[in-house]
Amino acid sequence: MNLGEIAKILNAEFICGEEDGSKEIQSAGGSDLMSDVLAFGKPGLLLLTGLSNIQTVRTADIIEAKAIIYVRGKRPDDDGIRLAREKGIPLLTTKMMMYQACGLLYTSGLAGVYMKDDIK
Amino acid sequence: MFFQNSALSESFEIKGGDFNRAGSVSTKIKETLQDIGIDSNIIRRAAIASYEAEMNVVMYARKADFTLTLTLASILIIVKDEGKGITDIEAAMQEGYSTATTEMREMGFGAGMGLPNIKRNADDFKITSVPGKGTVLEILIYLN
Numbered sequence: 308m309n310l311g312e313i314a315k316i317l318n319a320e321f322i323c324g325e326e327d328g329s330k331e332i333q334s335a336g337g338s339d340l341m342s343d344v345l346a347f348g349k350p351g352l353l354l355l356t357g358l359s360n361i362q363t364v365r366t367a368d369i370i371e372a373k374a375i376i377y378v379r380g381k382r383p384d385d386d387g388i389r390l391a392r393e394k395g396i397p398l399l400t401t402k403m404m405m406y407q408a409c410g411l412l413y414t415s416g417l418a419g420v421y422m423k424d425d426i427k
Numbered sequence: 428m429f430f431q432n433s434a435l436s437e438s439f440e441i442k443g444g445d446f447n448r449a450g451s452v453s454t455k456i457k458e459t460l461q462d463i464g465i466d467s468n469i470i471r472r473a474a475i476a477s478y479e480a481e482m483n484v485v486m487y488a489r490k491a492d493f494t495l496t497l498t499l500a501s502i503l504i505i506v507k508d509e510g511k512g513i514t515d516i517e518a519a520m521q522e523g524y525s526t527a528t529t530e531m532r533e534m535g536f537g538a539g540m541g542l543p544n545i546k547r548n549a550d551d552f553k554i555t556s557v558p559g560k561g562t563v564l565e566i567l568i569y570l571n
Contacts, residue, residue: 342536342541363535386447
């Protein structure tokens with residue numbers, strides 16, 4: 308499914324990158340722990356998080372995530388949004404809580420990512 | 428022997444406690460490696476290891492010298508910090524072991540995953556530390 312469809316499912320608003328609504332998303336993962344995201348993140352991941360500092364954008368850039376969805380209506384500050392624009396990472400925000408947002412996407416057919424002992 | 432056939436070397440200074448800029452060196456070296464045309468999977472591993480190392484400096488040290496050395500065969504990242512050092516390296520290498528404060532955890536880090544994440548992404552990883560002085564990380568990733 309694409310980012311625009313995901314936004315509709317989560318009743319999410321684009322903070323930036325609305326022009327990327329047709330980007331196809333293959334997998335998603337939810338975490339507030341950026342070290343976990345760095346450990347399990349795969350290129351192309353859709354990251355759902357309740358953390359809204361600039362490190363979420365940097366982490367998404369490092370793992371080559373396709374977009375970030377902030378849950379519980381959170382949004383990063385201007386520096387975070389600026390960095391996301393610079394890196395071409397769309398940001399969205401939904402009022403839903405993490406569990407509900409992940410559950411809705413999963414039941415809509417969006418796969419999760421799985422941890423492997425060896426990611427090399 | 429890491430320094431033979433050096434093709435490129437870049438150095439940066441990382442400041443402890445500077446949470447807003449934390450990660451910017453890793454973003455920069457990722458761009459450098461992309462410009463050179465290094466394989467994207469290798470860049471990801473280098474960027475993840477570098478980012479975790481950078482966060483460790485920001486969280487625990489006063490400052491650090493960060494050096495990226497690219498040779499025809501490998502990427503070497505050396506992070507040499509001035510700080511309180513690590514008393515028990517073996518414990519620090521265990522997933523979940525952490526001495527982080529609540530503030531660090533609220534940043535999404537400090538869960539005891541940093542050093543294991545670095546090791547997982549490196550082909551060779553060396554850590555030495557002198558309590559009260561600082562820690563040196565050597566992260567080596569082969570290009571082939």
